[in-house]
Amino acid sequence: MSQAVVQVLAAVAFAGFAALLARRLRLGLEREIVWAAARALLQLAVVGALIAAIFRVPALAVLFVAAMVLAAALTSGGRLRAVAGSRRHAAVAIGVPALSATGLLLLVGAFDTTPRAIIPTVGILIGGAMAATTLTGRRLLEGLREQFDAVETRLSLGDDVRTAVRPVVRGAMVTGLVPAIDQTRSVGLVTLPGTFVGLVLGGASPATAARTQLVVLLALLAVELLAALLISTAIVARLTAPGERVVLPDPAPDETGDRRPWPFPWRRRGGPSG
């Protein structure tokens, strides 16, 4: 059996194990795990073919990056769908910092201006920005619901909305940035991140891999902070009504992660019907 087949089978076995364990523990996540794994398999197969095409026709890289931002915005915005225009806001929060940082890195010559360098770098930055956007946005909505009385107290004492929600926004941004900070702090000790592993597996020297990884990791910190700031600002602005009031949206069904993924429309055991 070739190594390629063994790799795929091993990956599928791990996903199957995770789904079975989730089912055994009644976490209600087994379909999400299977769907996520199936999507990953399909998406990576397609992306492998696409990137091969992009390496031959570099102009396609622009379209590919736009598609990445769009997909990230749809994913993150979907998690924040309680907020009107969430996908547009997520697109700005993800796209602006990730693309700006990539542009800056290319401008100063940190990476070659080739699709082979640009695509993985911008992909990592978009992925980080997406995670920060989703985490910050969700935590902000939860925090506003939990602390709404405190927010209204501050408004009653003469604060404007921006000041009244500031403690909640700060808490949400901290939550949104914890993974990035932990990843940066523990790099090399707990984890060997993707860029490093990829470069070493691809034949680069460990020193080159470490240097490249450092650039990406530290850029990620700034990108994720900016993404968290942009999505918080957008959500607060969206929830601000005339008269310095905060109007909370009704929670969207998928805000709790309870949405049935499309290819598995059957009922969750013990869950709501429909």
Added chain:
Amino acid sequence: MKSVLGIDWESRRRGRLTYDRPVTGDGPRGLIATDVWLARGGRDVLRGATLAVPPGAVTALIAPSGAGKSTLLRCLNRLLEPDRGTITLDGVDVRELPPRELRHRVGLVGQAPVMLDGSVRDNLAYGLRSPLTDDAAAAALTAAGLDDTFAARSAQELSGGERARVALARAVVRRPAALVLDEPTAALDADVARQVGATLRSLAAEGLAVCLAIHDVPFARAVADRVVGLDGLPVPS
């Protein structure tokens, strides 16, 4: 640039402006709510509510639980926006006042007051336009039935009754034109409730328009000059 990404930036900017004109109009003094309608969650919470809170008097608002008393009080300082009807402060429609100015002039003490982080003094000083003096802090605490040693205490460690009184002091220290209280005696024992009642009467005697939404009818009759329902009419004895 009025709207970008669906956000009304102009109205956000206006909300931060301070009011540089006197808050007086040609209409009646005090807080007047006329035919206020408000639906929430698909249900009419307020259906033509009417309330007059004249200056220099204590007005008690009595209505059954769930009838919308708290909702109406939150409309008075524009934490909620009615769907229909008007609310005026000293003759000026509250929608014409910058919200922060309105909220400085209409103090609201909620049913379960939230203490902000820090000491009681920090809570009293929160959002004030000028520094809080020790005398002003002591006077506000005394008015709420607390001694001035309370100022140094952590606001998060107060009991329910102490929180209610600190919230009253926090509203009084702003020297509002109107004071609106939601069930102010709910967490107080009878002696302290009487003390708070006396404070409200003395604040009204100084010219404040004082309104309390309350279910304790005997207390309302003992403290208030007027006892009214959500239709604005006096509640018969």
